Amino acid sequence: MSGAGPGSPGPAFFADPVVRAERIRKVFDGQDVLRGISLSVTRGELVSIIGPSGCGKSTFLRCLNFLEIPDSGSVSIADVTIARTSPRWTRADEDAAHRLRAHVGMVFQSFNLFPHRTVLDNVMLAPVRVKHVKPDIARADALALLDKVGLAAIATRYPDTLSGGQQQRAAIARALAMRPDVMLYDEPTSALDPELAEEVLSVMRALDAEGMTQIVVTHDMRFARAASDRVVFMDGGEIVEIDDPDTLYVAPKDARTRRFLRSML
Numbered sequence: 001m002s003g004a005g006p007g008s009p010g011p012a013f014f015a016d017p018v019v020r021a022e023r024i025r026k027v028f029d030g031q032d033v034l035r036g037i038s039l040s041v042t043r044g045e046l047v048s049i050i051g052p053s054g055c056g057k058s059t060f061l062r063c064l065n066f067l068e069i070p071d072s073g074s075v076s077i078a079d080v081t082i083a084r085t086s087p088r089w090t091r092a093d094e095d096a097a098h099r100l101r102a103h104v105g106m107v108f109q110s111f112n113l114f115p116h117r118t119v120l121d122n123v124m125l126a127p128v129r130v131k132h133v134k135p136d137i138a139r140a141d142a143l144a145l146l147d148k149v150g151l152a153a154i155a156t157r158y159p160d161t162l163s164g165g166q167q168q169r170a171a172i173a174r175a176l177a178m179r180p181d182v183m184l185y186d187e188p189t190s191a192l193d194p195e196l197a198e199e200v201l202s203v204m205r206a207l208d209a210e211g212m213t214q215i216v217v218t219h220d221m222r223f224a225r226a227a228s229d230r231v232v233f234m235d236g237g238e239i240v241e242i243d244d245p246d247t248l249y250v251a252p253k254d255a256r257t258r259r260f261l262r263s264m265l
C-alpha cells in the first residue's frame with residue numbers, strides 16, 4: 001500500500017509478513033537461474049520485480065507457489081511453510097504446496113480464462129468446485145468482484161468477445177474469488193496496448209488501496225515507480241533491492257543493473 005501519509009496506518013501496518021522466501025535456488029540445465037534469493041513481503045505491500053529479460057523473474061514468482069519447484073530454500077505464505085530439504089518432491093510436499101496455493105491468487109500474462117465458460121462462470125467455478133461454496137453465494141460474490149473490476153455488465157459474455165484488458169481484469173476477479181492472502185502477477189500487462197494495460201493497472205492500484213498484498217513481475221517501469229511500495233531488481237539470479245522507487249537508487253557496484261535501469265528511464 002503506497003503513499004503512507006497523514007492519517008495512514010504507517011509502518012506498523014506492514015509489520016505482518018505474508019510471504020517469506022528464503023535462499024531460493026533453482027538450476028535449469030546446469031544454469032544457476034536463482035542463486036539463493038530471499039524476499040519478505042508484508043501485508044498490504046505492493047512489490048514490483050523488474051530486471052533484464054531472462055534474469056529469472058518469472059521463475060522466482062513461480063517458485064513462490066511451487067508452480068516451479070525450487071532446488072533448495074523455503075517459502076512461507078500465510079500459515080504454510082515449505083522447506084526444500086531433500087532433492088525429492090514427495091506426495092507430502094505436493095499436499096503442502098496445495099495448501100500453500102490456497103492462499104495465493106495468480107495472474108498470468110496470457111489471461112488463461114476458460115474459453116468455453118462465461119466470465120461469470122470463470123470467476124465462480126473454483127469457489128464452487130474447490131471450496132464447495134454454494135452456487136448462489138459464489139454467484140453473488142463473483143458478481144461483486146466483477147463489479148469491482150468494472151465487468152459486471154458483461155458477466156454473461158464469453159472470453160473471446162472481450163478485449164485483452166477485460167480478459168485480464170476477469171482473470172484478476174477469478175483469482176480474487178478464492179480470497180487469497182497474496183496476489184502474484186506475471187507480466188500482467190505485457191500482452192496489452194497501453195490503454196488496456198492502464199485499465200488493469202488501475203484495478204491493481206485499487207486493490208493496493210484496499211490493503212491487498214501483491215507481487216508483480218513487470219516491465220512497466222512507470223507503474224513500478226508510481227504504484228509500488230518497493231521495487232526489487234533482479235539480475236544474474238540475485239536481487240538488488242531498492243527502498244525508494246522514486247530515486248531508483250542502485251548499489252554502485254552493480255554496473256549491469258545500473259545500465260539496465262538507465263535504459264528503462
Ligand SMILES: Nc1ncnc2c1ncn2[C@@H]1O[C@H](COP(=O)(O)OP(=O)(O)OP(=O)(O)O)[C@@H](O)[C@H]1O
Pocket residue numbers: 028029033051052053054055056057058059060
Ligand atoms: N522450464 C524451464 N526449463 C529450462 N529453462 C528454463 C525454464 N524456465 C525458465 N528457464 C530459463 O531460466 C532463465 C530465466 O527465465 P525466466 O523466464 O524466469 O526469466 P525472466 O526474467 O522472467 O525473463 P523475461 O523478462 O524475458 O520474461 C532463462 O534462461 C530461461 O530460458
